[in-house]
Amino acid sequence: MAELTYRQAVAAAIAQEMERDPSVVFIGEDVAAAGGVFKTTEGLLARFGPERVRDTPISEQAIVGAVMGAAMTGLRPIGELMFSDFFAVAWDMIANQIAKTRYMTDGQVSLPLVLRTANGGGLRFGAQHSQSVENWAMAIPGLKVVAPSTPADVLGLLAAAIRDPDPVIFCEHKGLFATKGEVPDGEHVEPLGTARIVREGTDVTVIALAAMVPRALEAAERLQAEDGLSAEVIDLRCLVPLDTAAILASVKKTSRVFTVEENPRLCGWGAEVASIVADDGFYSLDAPIVRITTPHVPLASAAVLEDLAMPSVERISDTIRRRLDEAR
Amino acid sequence: MTTTRDRTSPQVPDVPLDARLAMYRTMVECRTFEERAQQLFFEGLVRGTTHLGNGQEAVAAGFAGAMRSDDYTFCTYRGHNHTLARGVPMAPILAELFGRGTGLMGGKGGSMHLTSVAHGAMGSYAIVGAHLPIAVGAAWSAQYRKSGQVAVCFFGDGTTNIGSFHEALNLAAVWKAPVVFVCENNHYMEYTAIGDVTAVARPAADRASAYGLEPIVVDGNDVRAVYEVARRAIDRARDGDGPSLVEAITYRHGGHSRADPGKYRPDAEVQAWLARDPIPAERARLLADGVAEATLAGIDAAAGAAVAAAEAIAREAPEPDPASLTTQVWADGGSSWRN
Numbered sequence: 001m002a003e004l005t006y007r008q009a010v011a012a013a014i015a016q017e018m019e020r021d022p023s024v025v026f027i028g029e030d031v032a033a034a035g036g037v038f039k040t041t042e043g044l045l046a047r048f049g050p051e052r053v054r055d056t057p058i059s060e061q062a063i064v065g066a067v068m069g070a071a072m073t074g075l076r077p078i079g080e081l082m083f084s085d086f087f088a089v090a091w092d093m094i095a096n097q098i099a100k101t102r103y104m105t106d107g108q109v110s111l112p113l114v115l116r117t118a119n120g121g122g123l124r125f126g127a128q129h130s131q132s133v134e135n136w137a138m139a140i141p142g143l144k145v146v147a148p149s150t151p152a153d154v155l156g157l158l159a160a161a162i163r164d165p166d167p168v169i170f171c172e173h174k175g176l177f178a179t180k181g182e183v184p185d186g187e188h189v190e191p192l193g194t195a196r197i198v199r200e201g202t203d204v205t206v207i208a209l210a211a212m213v214p215r216a217l218e219a220a221e222r223l224q225a226e227d228g229l230s231a232e233v234i235d236l237r238c239l240v241p242l243d244t245a246a247i248l249a250s251v252k253k254t255s256r257v258f259t260v261e262e263n264p265r266l267c268g269w270g271a272e273v274a275s276i277v278a279d280d281g282f283y284s285l286d287a288p289i290v291r292i293t294t295p296h297v298p299l300a301s302a303a304v305l306e307d308l309a310m311p312s313v314e315r316i317s318d319t320i321r322r323r324l325d326e327a328r
Numbered sequence: 329m330t331t332t333r334d335r336t337s338p339q340v341p342d343v344p345l346d347a348r349l350a351m352y353r354t355m356v357e358c359r360t361f362e363e364r365a366q367q368l369f370f371e372g373l374v375r376g377t378t379h380l381g382n383g384q385e386a387v388a389a390g391f392a393g394a395m396r397s398d399d400y401t402f403c404t405y406r407g408h409n410h411t412l413a414r415g416v417p418m419a420p421i422l423a424e425l426f427g428r429g430t431g432l433m434g435g436k437g438g439s440m441h442l443t444s445v446a447h448g449a450m451g452s453y454a455i456v457g458a459h460l461p462i463a464v465g466a467a468w469s470a471q472y473r474k475s476g477q478v479a480v481c482f483f484g485d486g487t488t489n490i491g492s493f494h495e496a497l498n499l500a501a502v503w504k505a506p507v508v509f510v511c512e513n514n515h516y517m518e519y520t521a522i523g524d525v526t527a528v529a530r531p532a533a534d535r536a537s538a539y540g541l542e543p544i545v546v547d548g549n550d551v552r553a554v555y556e557v558a559r560r561a562i563d564r565a566r567d568g569d570g571p572s573l574v575e576a577i578t579y580r581h582g583g584h585s586r587a588d589p590g591k592y593r594p595d596a597e598v599q600a601w602l603a604r605d606p607i608p609a610e611r612a613r614l615l616a617d618g619v620a621e622a623t624l625a626g627i628d629a630a631a632g633a634a635v636a637a638a639e640a641i642a643r644e645a646p647e648p649d650p651a652s653l654t655t656q657v658w659a660d661g662g663s664s665w666r667n
Contacts, residue, residue, distance in 0.1 A: 025472060051472060057502070062461045062495035069465020072450065073400070074473060077465075092492075096455050097462065105443040105451065106434035107656040141665075142657055165659030193667065244666045276666070 001185060007177040009151040010040035010116070013158035014078060016187060018048050021076060024162060027054045027063060028080025028116075037082055038118055038177055060086050064093035064115065071113035072101070076162060084119035084133040084171060091136075098167045099142030114161045119147065119171035120211055120262055121310055127298035130306070132263040134209070137169040138239045139267070144192060145239040147171040149213035151181040153237060156190030164192060173210040193241030197250065201232035204320060205250040207273060208260040209236045212311060216260045219316035227321060239269050247273060248281045255286040258320055260311050265296040287327045292319050343552055345619070351393040351551050352614060353627045355385035355607050358409040360631040361418055364639060365408065365425060369586050373643070374425045378439045381409035383549075383581035386606035387512050388413040390554025391480055394562050400450045400470075400479040402463040405440035406512075406580075407452030410482055416444040418638035428645035435648040436656070450479075457487045460496035460509065467500065467507035467565070478565040479507040480558075486517030488531040494538075497573065501539040504570035508561040511575045512548060518584040519592050532575035541573050548576030549606040552613075579604075 004012060018024045026044065028036075032055040035042030045053045056063050060081060067079035081087060087094060094115070101109045121130035137145045144166055148154045154172065161168035198213060199220050208216035213235045220231035232250050236243065251257055257277055259270030274289040292311045299306055362380045369378055381388065384406075392413035395401070403410035411421060416432065424431030425439050432442055440454040450466060453459035463481035470477035487493050488511060500507050511532035515522060528534035533543035546557040554576060561572035579601035583590035590598070611624055657663035 054503075057495075057498060059461075059495035059499060061492045062464065062499040065458065065461020065492065065496065066465035066468055066499065069462040069467070069479075070469040070472075071465075072445075072462075073466045073469040073477075075469045092455050092458055093461070097453070097458050101451065102659070103656050104433060104437040104441045105445070106436050106652075107661065108433070108443055108445045109451070110659055112659075141663070240665050242666045 001182040003180055004151045004155070004183050005177065006151045006154055006172070006179050006181070007038060007040045009154035009183060010158065010172060011042055011044055012183070013155045013162070014041065014044055015047060016155070017159055017162040018052060023074065023076045024078065025052045025054070025070065025075055026078040026080070027056050027066065029056055029058055029063070029082050031055060031080050036080070038174060040172065040177065041080070060090040061093055064090040064098070067113050067115065068093065068098050068111060071111045072109045076112045078114045078116060078162060081115060081117040083129045084117040085128050085131050087117065087133050087136060094137070094143070095140045099140045103142060110165055111167045112165045114158070114168045114170050116158070116170045116172060118174040120173040120175055121299045121306060122175035122211065124301050124303055124306060126301035130299040134169070134171050134239055135263050135268055138269055138272070142167065143240065144168040145171070146192060146237065147173065147210040147239065148237060149173070149176065149210050149235050151179070152183045152188070153190060155183050156188045157192065157237060159189045160192050163189065168192070171210065175211045179214070193238050193243055195237055195243035195246040196235045197232060197246065198235045199231065199233040201230040201254065203230045203254055204256040204258060204324070205232050205234060205247070205254045206258045206260060206316070206320070207234045207236060207247060207270070209239070209269065210262065212260040212262050215311065215313050216316055218313045219320065222313065222317045223320060229320070229324070231320070244276050244280070247277065251277055251281040252284045255284055256324070257285070257289045259289070259291045260316055261291065261293040262310055263294060265293045268293055287323065290319065290323050292316055343555055345617070347393055348552070348614060349619070349623070349627070351389040351555065352610055352624070353631070354389035354392060354413050355551065355610065356628055356631040357634060358385045358388060358412050359607055360635045361412060362408060364635045365422070366582070366586070368425070368639070374439070375427050376438055378425070378586045379406040379584065380582050381406050381580070383601065383605065384512055384514060384578045385409055386551035386554050386610070387482070387510065387548045387576045387578060390551045391510060391558040393555050394558035395480060396477070398448060398475070398477050399562070400448050400463070400466045400477060402450050402459040402466070402479060402481040403452050404456070404459070404483055405452055405454040406484065407442050408439070411442040411444065411449045411452065414444070414447040414449045416442070416447045416449055418634055419641040422638045422642035423645040426642050426645065427648070428642065429648035429652065430645045434652055436652070457483070457490035457492035459483070460487070460492050461499070463507050464496050464500045464503070464505050467505035468503060470506055471503070476566055477506070478562050480510060480562070481507060482510045482512060484517065485511060485513040485515065485522040485531045487511070488535060489526060497535070497539040497571070500571040501541060504568065506565035506568070507571045508558070508565055509571060509573045511573070512578055513575050514578050514580045516580070516584065516593070519588065530575055532573055536573045539573070541571065544572060544574045546574060546576050548578030549604050549609065551606055551610050
C-alpha cells in the first residue's frame with residue numbers, strides 16, 4: 001500500500017488509464033504545462049505528451065463540446081472544468097447535448113467521457129467558486145455522478161469513470177485535495193454505483209458524500225465517546241447510479257436516518273434519499289428522516305459565515321443527539 | 329458573388345459530369361422531400377415543428393459532393409437537406425418526422441435531431457451554436473487517430489453571434505483541427521434580419537480574421553461554386569492545414585419554421601431570390617452543357633417516386649413500442665439509476 005494525497009490520486013488515476021488505453025486523452029485550462037491550478041494533474045504532460053494532455057483557452061463550452069465530439073468518434077476523453085461553478089457556463093453542452101444525445105439518437109451515439117471538476121466549499125472562495133453542484137447533474141437523466149471522499153476512491157472511481165461507456169461527472173472536493181490516504185498497489189478500479197459503509201453502527205445511519213464523509217465520521221466518533229451512541233456512516237460515493245440497497249439495508253438495521261449534505265437545502269441529494277427511504281423503508285423507521293444541510297443561501301467568503309453555513313462536526317453531532325433526545 | 333479566397337483556380341471549376349448530376353439529384357431529392365414534408369405537416373402527419381431547407385439545397389449538395397464517405401457532417405435543426413445529402417434513406421427520416429417506431433431514431437429525436445452515424449451524419453443540433461465545439465472535438469479525434477477524416481459543420485447566420493461560435497473557431501484554429509465551418513447565411517436568424525443585429529456586414533466572413541482565417545464568401549445558390557470551395561476547404565483540412573470558415577450566401581424560400589409564413593420579408597426580396605433558385609439554375613446549366621432533358625427529367629421523376637415510396641412506408645410504420653420510453657439512456661440500453 002502506498003500513501004497518496006487526494007490530489008495525487010487524480011493524476012495517478014489518469015496515468016493508470018492512459019497507460020492501458022491510448023484512446024484516453026485529457027484537456028482543460030492550465031492542466032498540461034501548469035499541472036492544474038490545484039496541482040491535480042502534475043506530470044501528465046511530461047509523461048504522455050501534448051497530443052494527449054492539452055491546455056485549452058478559457059472556453060468552457062469549447063472544452064465540454066470538444067470532449068463530446070471526441071467521445072462520439074472513438075476516443076475516451078477527460079475534460080477538466082477548473083471549478084464546478086463553471087458548469088453553469090457550459091450547461092447547454094452538459095445538460096442538453098451530452099446528457100440527451102444517446103437517448104435522442106436511440107443509442108447511435110455513445111459518449112464515454114469524464115468531466116472532472118473541483119467542487120465544494122470551505123476554502124473562502126466565495127459564492128461563485130465554492131458550490132456543490134452534484135445535485136445539478138443528478139437532476140438530468142443521462143449523467144452519472146461521482147463524488148469521492150478518499151484518495152483510494154479518487155483513484156478507483158476515476159479509473160472506473162474513464163472506462164465507463166457513459167458520461168460521468170466527477171466531482172473532486174477541493175477541501176480534500178491535501179488529505180492523505182492509503183491506496184492499493186497495482187491497478188485499482190472501484191465499481192460505480194456502490195456506496196461504502198465507512199463505519200459500522202447499530203443506532204443511527206448517517207449518509208454523507210465527499211467532504212461531509214470525514215465530518216460525519218468524526219461526529220460519529222464523538223457520539224460514541226460522549227453518548228455511547230453507535231452511528232453507522234455510509235459514504236455514498238456515487239449519486240447516479242445510486243446504491244439504494246446499501247441505504248435500505250442500513251435503515252433496516254438502525255431505524256434512524258440522517259443525511260449530511262454540503263449543498264443548499266432545496267433539492268439536495270438527501271431529499272431524494274429521504275424520498276426513497278420513505279417509499280421503500282418506511283416501516284423500518286422509528287423517527288423522521290433528518291437532513292443536515294447548508295441553509296438555502298449562497299456561500300459567503302468570510303470564514304465565520306462559510307463555516308456557519310456548511311454542516312460542521314458539531315452541527316452534525318448536535319443535531320443527531322438532539323433529534324434522538326426528542327424521540328426518547 | 330464569387331469566392332474571395334480563390335487565387336489560382338478558374339472561377340468555374342471543371343467538375344466531372346457524373347458528380348454534377350449526383351449533386352443535381354441530391355438537390356432535387358431534398359426539394360421534393362421538403363415540399364412533401366410540408367404538405368404532410370399540414371395534413372397532421374408530421375408533428376411538432378419543422379425547419380425546411382427549401383432554397384438552400386446547393387450548400388448541402390455541394391459540400392456533400394466534396395466529402396469522403398467517412399467524413400463527419402454536423403448540422404442544425406434545419407438539417408433535413410444535410411442528412412439526405414449524406415445518403416440517409418428517406419423512409420426512416422420521414423418515419424422519424426411522423427414519430428414512428430421505425431424512424432431514424434425510433435421516434436426519440438424528431439425533425440430537429442436527425443442523426444445517422446452510419447452515414448457520417450453526426451447529428452442535427454437544436455440549440456444554436458452547440459455543435460460547433462462538438463465538431464471541433466470530432467475533428468480533434470480524427471487528427472489524434474490520424475484517420476484523415478474531416479468534420480464539416482453547417483450553421484445559420486444567427487449562430488455567428490453566440491459564444492460557442494467564437495470558442496469553437498478559436499480552438500479549431502489553435503489546434504489546426506480538420507474542420508470546415510459553413511455559415512449558411514440566409515439573411516434572417518429566425519424572424520429578424522441578421523444585418524439588423526450584427527456589427528459587421530458579413531456575419532461569418534468578417535469574423536474570420538479574428539481567428540487567423542481567410543474570409544471566404546461563396547454564392548450558396550451556385551452548387552458548382554459551393555463544390556469548389558468545399559473541395560478546397562476539405563482538402564486543406566485533410567492536408568493538416570487547419571480549419572476554414574465559409575460563408576455561403578443563400579435564402580430560405582419559406583419562413584423560419586412551420587409556424588412562420590415569413591411575412592417580415594419584403595415581397596420584392598423574396599421574388600428576387602426565388603428567381604435565383606439553385607435547382608433550375610443548375611438544371612439550365614446542365615442542359616446547356618449537353619445533358620439530355622430526358623436525363624434530368626428522369627432524375628426529377630425518380631426523386632418524386634422515391635419520396636412517394638418513402639411516404640408509403642412511413643404511413644404504414646408502427647407507433648413506437650411503449651417499452652422504448654425507458655431504453656437507451658445508458659450504454660447498457662436501459663435507464664436504471666438505482667439498484
